[in-house]
Amino acid sequence: MSREPSTPPSRGAGIPAAADTSPAGQTAPRTPAQRANPEKSGLVKAYRRVLPESARRAIAQRVSVETRGALMQHMANSLDLQQRRQKIRGRRLQRRYAGHLDAALPRVVLVDGKAHIALVDPALTPHGTRADTLTLLCSTLEDAGIAHFCVRHASAGTTPAIAVAAADRRRVLHHLARLCGHIPGYVAPVGRDGVPGQPLPGFVPSTWRQVEKSDVTRVTWFRTTADGTLVLGQEHGCDIQFWAREEGPHGPLLVAPRRNGVVEEVPAFAEPVEAPVELFTGPLGHTVDTDAGALDRARRTVSTRPELTLRLPQDITFPIDVVYTWVDGSDPVWAARRAQAQRDAGGAETRHEEAANDARYLSRDELKYSLRSLHQYAPWVRTVYLVTDDQTPEWLDTSHPGIRVVSHKQIFSDPNALPTFNSHAIESQLHHIEGLSEHFLYFNDDVFLGSPLTPHTFFFSNGLTKFFPSPALIPLGVHDPADPPVAAAAKNNRALVEEGFSTTFTQKMRHVPHALSRSVLGEIEERYADAHKATAAAQFRSPEDLSVASSLHHYYAYHQARAIPSEMRYVYMDLAHPNTSRRLNRLLAHRDMDVFCINDTVSTAEDMERTNALIAPFLEGYFPVPGPFEKRA
Structure with a gap:
């Protein structure tokens, strides 16, 4: 061990060019990092689920670590029918909707054993993904003429959120459906505990009936590296919050459906301000030059309310x-x-x-x-x-x-x-x-x-x-x-x-x-x-x-x-x-x-x-x- 002696982007920002993708169903060459991982294998999980812990402990006492490891590796390398079915389902999904999806479909990835369409990002990072998702959704709402503002959480680095009036729900969902049909994305209702449900394909029309009454909807574009070894999903999506209108003592208000740590309500009609995207996603860090050019995510701005730009006591501002x-x-x-x-x-x-x-x-x-x-x-x-x-x-x-x-x-x-x-x-x-x-x-x-x-x-x-x-x-x-x-x-x-x-x-x-x-x-x-x-x-x-x-x-x-x-x-x-x-x-x-x-x-x-x-x-x-x-x- 080497120890010492002890310019805003376009609406498609972050979406890979066709050159970064591979055709549906095509398998890229496997690298050493892509060897079958026993801990992801359905067969290995089934073995642990079926066999009692006492029996597994008894086996461990009689069989060497090396032998057990080799057996699990063999099980992982074997045909896993569940994973194979999911991959086939994902490729069928690609072919079914490829006719009206403008963006290239780079690959099918398995998340929690289920197939999802993911976009290849050559410079994939969690913070970059959050920023790309937030700015893409803001651009979509702005182009549709829908008033919105980004919501700041009490701590940076969490899932960003965009607030819209509940009265605009139908228009918002309509434009989100169009966007997910253009760039294959996923949506899910978010529970009162802040945990989203299972991601549903936003490019399937019937999906939207399942989120039409949710006061918070998570929008996600799954992203992956070219070889599929890293996948970022729902935890790096963006929440659309529908704020209800109420009458206040000094005029109409928009009331938050969930706590955000900053404000519970804002005036329904107020002049928005621009703020750096980092205020809502966390810092973006140093950029990386790729074949697609420098991915400059710095200094993008998004629309918000003045109340959400205040410096809070818990903010860390020192270098x-x-x-x-x-x-x-x-x-x-x-x-x-x-x-x-x-x-x-x-x-x-x-x-x-x-x-x-x-x-x-x-x-x-x-x-x-x-x-x-x-x-x-x-x-x-x-x-x-x-x-x-x-x-x-x-x-x-x-x-x-x-x-x-x-x-x-x-x-x-x-x-x-x-x-x-x-x-x-x-x-x-x-x-x-x-x-x-x-x-x-x-x-x-x-x-x-x-x-x-x-x-x-x-x-x-x-x-x-x-x-x-x-x-x-x-x-x-x-x-x-x-x-x-x-x-x-x-x-x-x-x-x-x-x-x-x-x-x-x-x-x-x-x-x-x-x-x-x-x-x-x-x-x-x-x-x-x-x-x-x-x-x-x-x-x-x-x-x-x-x-x-x-x-x-x-x-x-x-x-x-x-x-x-x-x-x-x-x-x-x-x-x-x-x-x-x-x-x-x-x-x-x-x-x-x-x-x-x-x-x-x-x-x-x-x-x-x-x-x-x-x-x-x-x-x-x-x-x-x-x-x-x-x-x-």
């Missing part, structure tokens, strides 16, 4: 940057420098094996996919700083304004401490990065975002940071020479907190992005000057190290009421565990984690072929869309 530490252990120049430093320090045998293990320096291009996860799920990040020992990944486009490569030489207060191969030392200097925002996230390259997140996952709007304690415990007592470097550093952190705040913490931190405050890190450097300086000077991980960014910052800030413990959906996987393949398949099938870490602390260079075969297809399948920081061929 947030991301810092990665990265090393390429396969670089022979770097490897020779490290080997010489080891010899000068008395050899690797003088340190704990985890401090010297080659797995800490192996690179499988995890950084590329971690950056893709940022692009997909955290478009609100301003700038990414990549801290390296004068190394740059060959695929990285360093000319992009959103990324900066920072040398160790630019951040270390004491140049005599370099070169260093100690992640604790490097992490102690991150707040010295020139131009770094006060609030930032620190990533290792084996940490990935797994679903759309907002800044509120990591920060409060008043500037407080969040941290994520692990249930795993730190043994009590002072550090011992036999302690792994991570445990020793945690004990050293604890001794400082005990001395300063008279409490004893026992929990480790999860392997997630660390929300940090630059000023807090500066205070730690001043308050614990001797220990901090010793950490920065240690070339390799040492029993005397502090782990400043990943632990000490959080407990120090907490005791000063500047950080709050929090929770997130998270999973940690070790490539050495025999059950990791199944867990990766499950994660790829469900995509239900906010953050996941795929760690490797014991592999050697000889293990690369085995571990690459495990992780490479998973990462390409989970993050198939190239990010803005990758060079274009």
Whole structure:
């Protein structure tokens, strides 16, 4: 694992050109990322449904993980009749309506086991999809002369909504039906709990009878990558809300059918204002150049009401940057420098094996996919700083304004401490990065975002940071020479907190992005000057190290009421565990984690072929869309 040593668019905006699609029924060549996933197989699901858990547990005790995995893979590769029927149904649907659907029909995708027509988007992202859907619907209503305004939710990044008068329901549904006949979309009534029903084909006339009385209707265009490995559906659609007219003390009002966190009612007749689409969809982030040209989703505006443009107390308006530490252990120049430093320090045998293990320096291009996860799920990040020992990944486009490569030489207060191969030392200097925002996230390259997140996952709007304690415990007592470097550093952190705040913490931190405050890190450097300086000077991980960014910052800030413990959906996987393949398949099938870490602390260079075969297809399948920081061929 490559760890450091520890112009508004047209109405069809976002709709792919015919060149991006494949004919109905045509199957694109399968890539490694498209291998049958047992966790998506109907046969495997039926096996788990029919066989009691006790029986499956008994089988697990007698049959190896490898054998069970091979059997499930065979079941997934076998003919799944239900999925085959759905695909045939979808292709019939294409042929039936192809005569009056102007847009190309790129492919049939299965969502929850059912066939849907999806549009191919070469630069597919959740935030881009939300923006495309919102602006397309606004353009349609505007062209039809139907008064409307976008509704702002209390938190950004949720399903956007458009309000129309209930009196205009018939006209709205008529034009939506025409639009879904032109560009194949889906609709569903939204319940009082905000959950939409099953998506119904909007290009089928009978569908509209099922939503004609709903006060909120979800409109969705399913979108997919060219190879079908990623599909975005209802969660990235747009709600049409029908606001009822009532008489108020000062004139007629439009009353919201659902709570939105900002207003319950607005004047029925008022001059609309224009606002950036990001106010309703969340930030759009950096754009990606594709064969179709630059998809410029920035600075689009939509119609709304002045009341819905107010800045709210919970709005996070401060910039947030991301810092990665990265090393390429396969670089022979770097490897020779490290080997010489080891010899000068008395050899690797003088340190704990985890401090010297080659797995800490192996690179499988995890950084590329971690950056893709940022692009997909955290478009609100301003700038990414990549801290390296004068190394740059060959695929990285360093000319992009959103990324900066920072040398160790630019951040270390004491140049005599370099070169260093100690992640604790490097992490102690991150707040010295020139131009770094006060609030930032620190990533290792084996940490990935797994679903759309907002800044509120990591920060409060008043500037407080969040941290994520692990249930795993730190043994009590002072550090011992036999302690792994991570445990020793945690004990050293604890001794400082005990001395300063008279409490004893026992929990480790999860392997997630660390929300940090630059000023807090500066205070730690001043308050614990001797220990901090010793950490920065240690070339390799040492029993005397502090782990400043990943632990000490959080407990120090907490005791000063500047950080709050929090929770997130998270999973940690070790490539050495025999059950990791199944867990990766499950994660790829469900995509239900906010953050996941795929760690490797014991592999050697000889293990690369085995571990690459495990992780490479998973990462390409989970993050198939190239990010803005990758060079274009």
